[in-house]
Amino acid sequence: MARITAGVGTSHVPAIGAAIDLGKSAEPYWAPVFAGYDWSRAWEHEAKPDVVILVFNDHATSLMLEVVPTFDIGCADSYTPADEGWGARPVPVVEGHAEFAAHIAESLIIDEFDMTILNEMEVDHGMTVPLSLLFGSVERWPVRVVPVMVNVTQFPPPSGDRCYRLGEAIARAVASFPEDLNVQIWGTGGMSHQLQGPRAGLINREFDTAFLDRLADDPAALRKITHYEYLREAGSEGIELIMWLIMRGALGHDPVVRHRFYHVPASNTAVGHIVLEAA
């Protein structure tokens, strides 16, 4: 039986990918960012997940122009890293798990989440930067990935509470898949940042710290945060944190915090990272 063994929260800043690809990760600006993931890379090496359900948002790469889904799930065999305007990242193609993804998609729709299924898509830094952070520079990604995408950009996104409940429904879907799979779920994006307008550069360490404090033991408080509060407190792109609530919703009661990291800045963004093991 497939089971969710752990959840990971992490930022997915595109500049982190650029720093890796340009060989800058040992530079003083970047070294502290990557150091925050050393423990996690070693942990992943031991944890050996078969599949990662990777929750992220597409940044006007495969979506947001003609088609703007609220929740979508990739059911393809593989996902090619996209050219976001400076050439595609030199990282491996991401292998999907189409059968598992289809099972999850169907289960979610029966659970009354109105999923959009994508049979083909290219993936941007929202997926490839977390993979690089958690698995390092590799010839082949050591996991298969089920991509779950969320609209966090065009108003209104789904509420944080609905995201949490989507996570709960993902957990039910995973638990009903007959194959024996070690599954992790990653919520990506955030933490506080704003990439637009005169308020660009907003960082809210207090908000981020409280979010990390509560994630394991008091998710009920986080479920109540409104869109307005995310925008006001965490910046217009800080609302990406609703995707961490999908991860948290899938973990159930009493997960254990194994690792936690917070650093400002990476480019425009506060970097947050947490590793939770399911109880």
Add this chain to the structure above:
Amino acid sequence: MARITAGVGTSHVPAIGAAIDLGKSAEPYWAPVFAGYDWSRAWEHEAKPDVVILVFNDHATSLMLEVVPTFDIGCADSYTPADEGWGARPVPVVEGHAEFAAHIAESLIIDEFDMTILNEMEVDHGMTVPLSLLFGSVERWPVRVVPVMVNVTQFPPPSGDRCYRLGEAIARAVASFPEDLNVQIWGTGGMSHQLQGPRAGLINREFDTAFLDRLADDPAALRKITHYEYLREAGSEGIELIMWLIMRGALGHDPVVRHRFYHVPASNTAVGHIVLEAA
């Protein structure tokens, strides 16, 4: 304030469009089909809706290949009739109401329907055949249209009950739009038909009749019909009737049946049609 004044249920058989476009509508095979809509065309002429919220399914025209949304809504300024393999139908481009559509989309997402927004799409017989049946051959469609599309093809579609509740949420969205608009909602597709395999040609007059009998006064019974029951009783394409439940859900309590029509066959399909006025 915008208000839903009436609901229409109608089949959207592609052969009906071909019969119109090839000038065959007076032929003995087709005349009874079109006669069933005479009353409704006259009624529409009096009713003068400003906008039709037209619920239909895309038939592998703009969707179903890369992108398979459960519920989607068109927010474009206009919609061009598609070439479904024999050239586009010679009917006018469909004018949208982007502002109203955006309002509905946003309201539905806040109501926790995980809509996919389409900023551009071509429309097939699912939209153009109902427009031809209700408005006849015109130089310009006399209404603006908000397209709402439903996946009824790739399993699992949304349940009939969720469709009904989507209709209720559409009614709330319409009622909160400040502009004074006379709005109709049309549910299209069905009635019983099967377009595949050795069972192709299935028609179930009893099922269809019971559906029409109950639509106005006993929708609770129709909300309980499962996917399996639609497939077994109404054929693999008869499940399109869940889209009529979106229309019915939007009409609220005690609508009045103004017109009803049933005829077998048009091509492979039982043609059903009903006109309901909101109480």
Add this chain to the structure above:
Amino acid sequence: MSDSPRPGPGYDAADLADIPGTTIFTTASSRRAYQLHRFCMSLMKAENRAAFKADEGAYLDRFAMTPEQRQGVVDRDFNRLIGLGGNIYFLVKISNTDGWSVQRAVGTMAGMSGDDYAAMMVAGGRSPVGNRSIKGAH
């Protein structure tokens, strides 16, 4: 694990396989027939229809469908193509290109001549009686 109730579909998934002469089109079918369906949707452009008609084999070479799917297209064997993951809303673009009515295309799957199938429809269509269940034969 979860705090939210689950509505459920209200039927046993196995029931879907018990409907005679009916194939359920699923997420897995959609992936399996993806290249076949890319071909079908390409026929929505007049120039592609012309290219297909001019040289079916050369045109089909543009799409990485399976040999079985390719042969199914060549044979216009819609039942076989549905068995290989295809869905009628895609497949009908082939018969539209051939100038066939949807009724004629659909009729081929019923194993009846075009005239017999058309006559059955005019007479009220195929009855659900005896066509509801493989096991129960009702």
Add this chain to the structure above:
Amino acid sequence: MSDSPRPGPGYDAADLADIPGTTIFTTASSRRAYQLHRFCMSLMKAENRAAFKADEGAYLDRFAMTPEQRQGVVDRDFNRLIGLGGNIYFLVKISNTDGWSVQRAVGTMAGMSGDDYAAMMVAGGRSPVGNRSIKGAH
């Protein structure tokens, strides 16, 4: 009229307009900037970036954006483009094409030199204090 409860967003939509220096990207913005965004996404292909760099005006002629949007692109005026419906995830494809870092591109909107903006970020970023509300100024 309805039998189902409505969750609601938990905030007043008007509040969204009260956040300083922040523009909400909506369904209406998305439609308004559709042609601008088509241009931005076209820059995800190397050959299009080359064509744009070789002759910006000729390349921009391919897209039916408004004259204001076009001038905003020519001027790389991201604040203006956001005012005209644009969203940063599209716009950043322009600065990526220019070889600018995302930080440099974002910094231009803050009305600060690149060095000042970078220094602010290293020092912990822009504080939310005083940046939460136009009306309340807290």
